[in-house]
Amino acid sequence: MAAKTLTIDGHLVSARPGAMLLETIREAGITIPTLCHLDGLSDVGACRLCLVEIEGQRRLQPACMTTVSEGMVVHTNTPRLRSYRRQIVELLFAERNHVCAVCVASGNCELQRLAALVGMDHVRYEYMSVAYPVDISHPRFGIDHNRCVLCTRCVRACDEIEGVHTWDVSGRGIDSRVITDMNQPWGTSTTCTSCGKCQLACPTGAIFPRGVTVGERPHASERIALIVEARKQRW
Amino acid sequence: MSRLRIATIWLGGCSGCHMSLLDLDEWLIELAARAELVYSPIADTKHFPPDVDITLIEGAIANDEHLELARTARRHSKIIVSFGDCAVTGNVTALRNPLGPSQNVLQQVYIEHSDPGGVIPYEPGIVPVLLDKVVPVHQVIPVDYYLSGCPPSAPRIRALLESLIEGREVAVDVRFG
Numbered sequence: 001m002a003a004k005t006l007t008i009d010g011h012l013v014s015a016r017p018g019a020m021l022l023e024t025i026r027e028a029g030i031t032i033p034t035l036c037h038l039d040g041l042s043d044v045g046a047c048r049l050c051l052v053e054i055e056g057q058r059r060l061q062p063a064c065m066t067t068v069s070e071g072m073v074v075h076t077n078t079p080r081l082r083s084y085r086r087q088i089v090e091l092l093f094a095e096r097n098h099v100c101a102v103c104v105a106s107g108n109c110e111l112q113r114l115a116a117l118v119g120m121d122h123v124r125y126e127y128m129s130v131a132y133p134v135d136i137s138h139p140r141f142g143i144d145h146n147r148c149v150l151c152t153r154c155v156r157a158c159d160e161i162e163g164v165h166t167w168d169v170s171g172r173g174i175d176s177r178v179i180t181d182m183n184q185p186w187g188t189s190t191t192c193t194s195c196g197k198c199q200l201a202c203p204t205g206a207i208f209p210r211g212v213t214v215g216e217r218p219h220a221s222e223r224i225a226l227i228v229e230a231r232k233q234r235w
Numbered sequence: 236m237s238r239l240r241i242a243t244i245w246l247g248g249c250s251g252c253h254m255s256l257l258d259l260d261e262w263l264i265e266l267a268a269r270a271e272l273v274y275s276p277i278a279d280t281k282h283f284p285p286d287v288d289i290t291l292i293e294g295a296i297a298n299d300e301h302l303e304l305a306r307t308a309r310r311h312s313k314i315i316v317s318f319g320d321c322a323v324t325g326n327v328t329a330l331r332n333p334l335g336p337s338q339n340v341l342q343q344v345y346i347e348h349s350d351p352g353g354v355i356p357y358e359p360g361i362v363p364v365l366l367d368k369v370v371p372v373h374q375v376i377p378v379d380y381y382l383s384g385c386p387p388s389a390p391r392i393r394a395l396l397e398s399l400i401e402g403r404e405v406a407v408d409v410r411f412g
Contacts, residue, residue, distance in 0.1 A: 093324075097330075097333060099324075099326055099327065099329075099330060100320070100385065100411040100412025101320055101326055101327055101385035101411075101412050102327060102330070103412065106412040107412065112411055112412060115409055115411055116408065116409040116410060116411075119409060120409060121323070121380075121381040121383065121407060121409050122317065122323050122324070122371065122373055122378070122381045122383075123324065123371075126370075126374070127324075127325060127329065127332070129329070129332035129333050129368065130333060131333035131334070132333075146333075215412075
């Protein structure tokens, strides 16, 4: 099949048929923020940070869930998109208790980097300041729900890469929470293999190895893609 | 050219941002040639003066005294800078918010987690009264610039002050934590 030709931010770009817009944008060297996307995992279009404007379409579309098509004209960085992206990041900071100064992931955190990328110099919304639990019942890892952004990367890494599906999401809307097994303490999970892929996939300091303190949790989400790539090689 | 009048105030924070300001070392001597420090925890003045050009506010709004000083500073200053993460987000000072209103916080700190059992301080007019919720500075007064960081590094403080003093366009980078 012939390659698709589309226009992204005024540049002509070609992509293979069936390619997703997000990878095409990135291959063209254009920076676009994402949070719920992680190379190696399926996409869910949850965070809305990669929304783009497509000419002829009234609705904004998430680049990670949109397939390229011939003649598509895409804008990735308009004032409207920049304003929405900043708003999204502000709402994430306002919803739970993200305190970079006391976080294990500080300096290695995707949310912290996003704040800088979208120019969020302050949060215009009132902080919700709701107390969320911290579960350190697992011998090797902990989860601090105060720092969770509900990207579900842990859920997908556990299901798709480890093949276990210990993690899932309970509740709706603002009451949503990632849970282990039947909403029980992580340490009592009978399915968890303690592989740590959830911890690798986590963009913030929500899931962390026990024993690390401020700024000590390295960012290692790219290892998920390495694992997927390594498994493709058959000897 | 007359020297600019600069003030700094220390609200609900650890003074780390002021330490970072002092970390500007010899540049402070250059700054002194161009600006005068008219009110600060590191200057010997009792009252916030009128006609201030730039006020840096360290710390979140945690009690009634902070609220009053922030409002006074706003009335008397041309430019207000939220100086550091506590001023910008509430940060560590606001970690008490999920515990509930101030009485719950005081109860937990002074009674429940105190050994032996303590008393909740109550000295009207002497000990400032805690607000029920710690809030960032921009929730109580309009703020002109935000300098994130815990603390903001000395070079970032210098970059902001230099552009303000020289009347250049201020481009503050964002760096929480």
